[in-house]
Amino acid sequence: MSKQATLSSFFAKPKKSDNQKPADIGGLTKEAEDQDPGHENKKRKLENNSVKGNPVDKLNQRYQFFCDYIDLISIEEVKTIKEPVKKFKELTVGKKEKLSEMKYYSSLCEVLESVESTTKRLEITDIMSNFFKKMIDEGPETLTKCVYLCVNQVAPEYEGIELGVGESIVMKGIASSTGKQLSKVKSEAEKLGDLGTVAMNFRTNQKTLFPMPRLTIDKVFNTFYEISTSSGALSQQKKIDKISSLIVSGSSKEAKYIVRSLEGKLRIGLAEKTVLVALAQAAVFHKAESKGKKASSEELSKASEIIKTVYTQLPSYKILVESLLTHGIKNLQEFCKLVPGIPVKPMLAHPTKSITEVLDRFEGMEFTCEYKYDGERIQIHRLENGQVISFSRNSENTTEKYMDIMSKCDQFLKSGTKTFILDAEAVAWDKEKECILPFQVLSTRKRKDVKESEISVQVCVFVFDILYLNGESLLKKTFNERREIMKSAFISSPGQFEYAISKDLKSVDEIQAFLDESISGNCEGLMIKVLSGEESTYEPSKRSRNWLKVKKDYLDGIGDSLDLVVIGAYIGKGKRTGVYGGFLLACYDPEKEEYQSICKIGTGFSEASLEEFKNTLSAHVIPIPKPYYSYGDATKPDVWFEPVQVWEVKAADLSISPVYKAAIGYVNEEKGISLRFPRFIRLRTDKGPEQATSSEQVAEMFESQNFNSAS
Numbered sequence: 185m186s187k188q189a190t191l192s193s194f195f196a197k198p199k200k201s202d203n204q205k206p207a208d209i210g211g212l213t214k215e216a217e218d219q220d221p222g223h224e225n226k227k228r229k230l231e232n233n234s235v236k237g238n239p240v241d242k243l244n245q246r247y248q249f250f251c252d253y254i255d256l257i258s259i260e261e262v263k264t265i266k267e268p269v270k271k272f273k274e275l276t277v278g279k280k281e282k283l284s285e286m287k288y289y290s291s292l293c294e295v296l297e298s299v300e301s302t303t304k305r306l307e308i309t310d311i312m313s314n315f316f317k318k319m320i321d322e323g324p325e326t327l328t329k330c331v332y333l334c335v336n337q338v339a340p341e342y343e344g345i346e347l348g349v350g351e352s353i354v355m356k357g358i359a360s361s362t363g364k365q366l367s368k369v370k371s372e373a374e375k376l377g378d379l380g381t382v383a384m385n386f387r388t389n390q391k392t393l394f395p396m397p398r399l400t401i402d403k404v405f406n407t408f409y410e411i412s413t414s415s416g417a418l419s420q421q422k423k424i425d426k427i428s429s430l431i432v433s434g435s436s437k438e439a440k441y442i443v444r445s446l447e448g449k450l451r452i453g454l455a456e457k458t459v460l461v462a463l464a465q466a467a468v469f470h471k472a473e474s475k476g477k478k479a480s481s482e483e484l485s486k487a488s489e490i491i492k493t494v495y496t497q498l499p500s501y502k503i504l505v506e507s508l509l510t511h512g513i514k515n516l517q518e519f520c521k522l523v524p525g526i527p528v529k530p531m532l533a534h535p536t537k538s539i540t541e542v543l544d545r546f547e548g549m550e551f552t553c554e555y556k557y558d559g560e561r562i563q564i565h566r567l568e569n570g571q572v573i574s575f576s577r578n579s580e581n582t583t584e585k586y587m588d589i590m591s592k593c594d595q596f597l598k599s600g601t602k603t604f605i606l607d608a609e610a611v612a613w614d615k616e617k618e619c620i621l622p623f624q625v626l627s628t629r630k631r632k633d634v635k636e637s638e639i640s641v642q643v644c645v646f647v648f649d650i651l652y653l654n655g656e657s658l659l660k661k662t663f664n665e666r667r668e669i670m671k672s673a674f675i676s677s678p679g680q681f682e683y684a685i686s687k688d689l690k691s692v693d694e695i696q697a698f699l700d701e702s703i704s705g706n707c708e709g710l711m712i713k714v715l716s717g718e719e720s721t722y723e724p725s726k727r728s729r730n731w732l733k734v735k736k737d738y739l740d741g742i743g744d745s746l747d748l749v750v751i752g753a754y755i756g757k758g759k760r761t762g763v764y765g766g767f768l769l770a771c772y773d774p775e776k777e778e779y780q781s782i783c784k785i786g787t788g789f790s791e792a793s794l795e796e797f798k799n800t801l802s803a804h805v806i807p808i809p810k811p812y813y814s815y816g817d818a819t820k821p822d823v824w825f826e827p828v829q830v831w832e833v834k835a836a837d838l839s840i841s842p843v844y845k846a847a848i849g850y851v852n853e854e855k856g857i858s859l860r861f862p863r864f865i866r867l868r869t870d871k872g873p874e875q876a877t878s879s880e881q882v883a884e885m886f887e888s889q890n891f892n893s894a895s
């Protein structure tokens with residue numbers, strides 16, 4: 185551990201055992217300070233200060249004393265102060281000049297505050313790009329950490345390290361750092377609805393005897409990282425201590441953002457896309473200014489496009505920022521390409537409600553129809569070293585879950601096939617009857633601590649696309665080309681590793697027959713995809729109109745199911761006594777960062793599932809609704825939940841509602857949209873709450889329903 189780290193960790197936890205009152209080592213009362221405008225007393229104290237205790241404590245305390253006043257004393261003056269300061273000078277000032285203002289967490293917080301105070305996207309982008317432009321001078325490490333703090337992550341999403349600790353731990357951290365009772369923190373939280381504000385208020389009213397060293401971006405990021413990665417028996421207390429030390433060192437404003445971050449989300453209206461665009465623009469501005477020029481709007485929009493494309497292919501801010509600063513925005517695409525080992529956000533499809541709708545959309549284009557398998561999306565990567573790993577739709581590493589397939593993947597390769605990225609669907613497979621099993625069977629497979637010998641549910645992987653082969657990205661190739669490359673590089677094996685069944689059809693009748701065939705083969709319907717031309721490239725992370733899904737169960741209905749977040753429940757009566765009788769569901773509006781109520785649901789549940797939800801959801805009951813829940817009083821549930829579960833729901837249709845809030849502002853300024861006859865289908869473990877059906881999607885579904893019924 186470096187000296188710096190040892191010393192700063194001292195600040196994290198002031199030791200009470202040294203029989204020293206803070207004032208003894210330099211703290212002065214406010215009055216004394218006022219009477220000492222030249223800080224003469226402080227300097228004298230600094231020079232004379234003597235501390236008791238073991239040598240390390242002494243050193244630490246002296247260092248702390250030194251830090252208390254370093255801001256008041258010029259470096260020249262410091263040099264004239266003799267022992268004991270000399271030692272600290274060697275440790276700190278001698279090696280490092282005072283940090284630039286941009287290195288402090290307060291500079292970031294100021295920016296976060298300005299972002300929070302506006303809702304105008306362009307203004308937010310400007311604020312951020314200005315900030316990043318200055319940050320570029322601080323080097324790639326600080327800039328990377330800054331970007332991570334802005335999107336509230338500590339590592340790339342695919343590493344699965346999440347910043348966000350339980351509310352109760354954050355509360356304990358606030359209590360211990362502000363000297364308040366835990367019950368007081370809780371009651372304030374109930375009153376104000378936001379823990380960040382609670383921490384801020386407590387911190388504002390708190391008197392500290394001497395100032396703590398200022399928080400740097402580095403320190404905050406590193407502590408967040410430690411908190412996110414610590415596990416084990418003592419981790420709870422360690423987390424509380426770390427949270428507490430950050431809050432103690434932070435100003436009231438800093439405390440607010442620290443707490444918000446720890447809760448898992450900043451909620452200031454700063455979208456990840458905006459951060460990316462701002463980063464691109466910052467690079468352009470920085471370069472232009474260094475040459476004494478002005479950046480053109482063309483350059484700016486081109487840079488934004490480049491960075492967005494690059495990030496979908498290589499979602500790592502560290503690599504992105506380093507390449508950006510080393511090679512410049514223009515060359516970014518050359519240095520940041522997709523690479524096996526780093527998951528790409530998969531391409532998504534648009535729902536349709538009839539085959540004729542598909543034919544209208546694809547008129548004059550070459551397209552193909554594939555079976556739509558009902559399992560779990562799987563992206564299979566083979567790395568340079570021969571390792572085979574897989575990721576979910578959500579970029580979660582699922583190698584362990586599918587270890588049986590991954591371990592024998594090499595059997596399915598033709599010679600010469602080395603590195604690749606495949607897009608596929610994993611489906612439960614009945615070995616004896618040689619047929620596809622329903623999704624429910626697949627979902628019984630364990631995700632963690634899997635032993636290959638204990639796997640009872642066999643899986644067959646149906647491959648439908650290839651993104652990368654032997655060092656080459658295939659994203660820009662047409663689907664026709666990709667499909668040929670895919671078929672030339674692998675050997676299919678029935679019941680284990682197959683290509684998705686497909687036919688290049690043209691007429692409604694043919695497609696209808698193929699759809700029926702897919703249903704008899706235990707599939708959900710068809711995926712219909714553009715085969716050739718510019719519109720047939722692979723578009724990572726995009727819900728593209730070049731891929732259409734046709735689901736048998738939703739034809740002539742609303743076209744697709746919805747994935748909704750459970751935000752509340754109603755106490756069960758009669759047969760449902762003891763469990764929840766119904767639930768309040770919401771869609772998500774990423775622009776407003778809020779969950780909007782869309783329907784009550786009480787149908788589609790088995791007794792067992794109601795028991796299960798009672799157990800799992802009870803752990804997430806919150807006393808009052810989150811400030812980012814939008815709901816009408818008429819639908820107020822008996823209990824509120826944290827947004828943790830996503831349910832797939834089927835509905836008869838959508839209607840305008842004065843009570844529900846979904847997609848408010850899209851179709852009607854005051855009214856929302858609600859689901860009629862909603863029915864629970866299944867729990868989605870592969871989607872997080874923010875990946876629930878968005879308000880925009882709800883509005884689109886509503887509009888397409890009305891368009892079709894009108895025509």
Ligand SMILES: Nc1ncnc2c1ncn2[C@@H]1O[C@H](COP(=O)(O)OP(=O)(O)OP(=O)(O)O)[C@@H](O)[C@H]1O
Nearest residue numbers: 532533554555556557558560561609648684711733
């Ligand atoms: N041949 C195929 N081509 C592409 N995707 C397929 C195919 N067969 C099955 N799928 C699966 O179908 C999914 C798309 O339809 P589905 O309604 O199941 O999506 P979802 O996971 O609910 O996501 P969303 O509704 O947000 O699009 C793909 O993500 C993929 O997992």
Ligand SMILES: [Mg+2]
Nearest residue numbers: 557558559560
């Ligand atoms: Mg599916």
Ligand SMILES: [Mg+2]
Nearest residue numbers: 744745746747
């Ligand atoms: Mg869906």
